[in-house]
Amino acid sequence: MKRILAGIIVCMIMLFPVRIYAENWDGLDVLLDNSIQFVQEEEYDKATEVLTYFSQQFLKHERVDANKVLPEHLRTISLAYDEALQSLETEGIDKQLKMDNILALRLVLDAEVSTYQPLWLERKQNVMDALANVEKAMEKEDSISFQRSLNKLLHEFDIIYPSLTISLPEKQLQRVNAHLSYLDEFRHMMLKNKSGQTQLKVIKEDFVEVFQEVKRDEASFSLIWFMIITGLIIFLTLTYVGFRKYKAEKDKKKSTVHSKNRS
Incomplete structure (x- = not known):
């Protein structure tokens, strides 16, 4: 029984989620990651297309999601999006700054939709x-x-x-x-x-x-x-182990009674 309990606890430690996302927001973070990657490769037009598509999907999720984003949070996310889009569309802006602006949007989205352990904490060392x-x-x-x-x-x-x-x-x-x-x-x-x-x-x-x-x-x-x-x-x-033990003892008693009756 100890082995069973130990095994369950180990599995819980391994499987218990560090971060939990709202189901309806899955995939939006991937779009932003892709946009950052396109900027890294200096494919700014593609990065802009992906970012624009992100905006469309974000608004779509916001309309159908039962748990609406708070108005002040929505403004914050919108401002971060505008900043990222403007930097992509403006020539002469450093590539790293473009990436950082999209990253800021990526982090604020995560802060909104993750139940705990937001990604921005990983910027502590920086x-x-x-x-x-x-x-x-x-x-x-x-x-x-x-x-x-x-x-x-x-x-x-x-x-x-x-x-x-x-x-x-x-x-x-x-x-x-x-x-x-x-x-x-x-x-x-x-x-x-x-x-x-x-x-x-x-x-x-x-x-x-x-x-x-x-x-x-x-x-x-x-x-x-x-x-x-x-x-x-x-x-x-x-409870399950106790039930099995009880059932085994009960079956054993029945078996003993049947044996005596045959005798």
């Missing part, structure tokens, strides 16, 4: 690396490196920001907005002012918390469902 470079440049008082690193950090947030507007609580999002505004508006004063380093430490703590808070909530959600489902399966297994 954000933290960019922030670390900002810190190093500030310590060395290297203005050129500081501005370049800060541009990279702000760009990383451009990619995930639409997703943050969907995933984060309002107060936390406001703090992120305040930090991003500070970094952009006071970028030329931070190296000259000692308070810049102090403020950067506060910003770093809050940025780290952005990723940790979401992961903590999702881990709790996953653990609760895992415990419920595992507990239910164990209960059913024990």
Whole structure:
């Protein structure tokens, strides 16, 4: 019986989904991945066609889906789409920027339709690396490196920001907005002012918390469902094993009675 229970638990760990999607949205993410791939190959016309088709399918799913996207979320997704489409249709824009704009749309769509563990969390290392470079440049008082690193950090947030507007609580999002505004508006004063380093430490703590808070909530959600489902399966297994044992003993008694009657 222990082997049966152990086997069930192992299977649950392997099969329990890390991320769950709404059924009706399957395939839209693939379209965006294809569009990114076309940009990578510099097939911009094809990338635009796929992105346009994505928009049509998105609206189609939105009309038939019982769980409607919240109006504010729909605006966020629409803005991300417009940004991606405009970058594809504009000549002279860097290929990487085109890809990043589609990626931003890909991430915000995922943030909307995935039940937990959104893909934008995987951009944490990119954000933290960019922030670390900002810190190093500030310590060395290297203005050129500081501005370049800060541009990279702000760009990383451009990619995930639409997703943050969907995933984060309002107060936390406001703090992120305040930090991003500070970094952009006071970028030329931070190296000259000692308070810049102090403020950067506060910003770093809050940025780290952005990723940790979401992961903590999702881990709790996953653990609760895992415990419920595992507990239910164990209960059913024990019930089944107990029933078989009871049935075997009952059959054994019947067999003994029949043997005595024959005697």
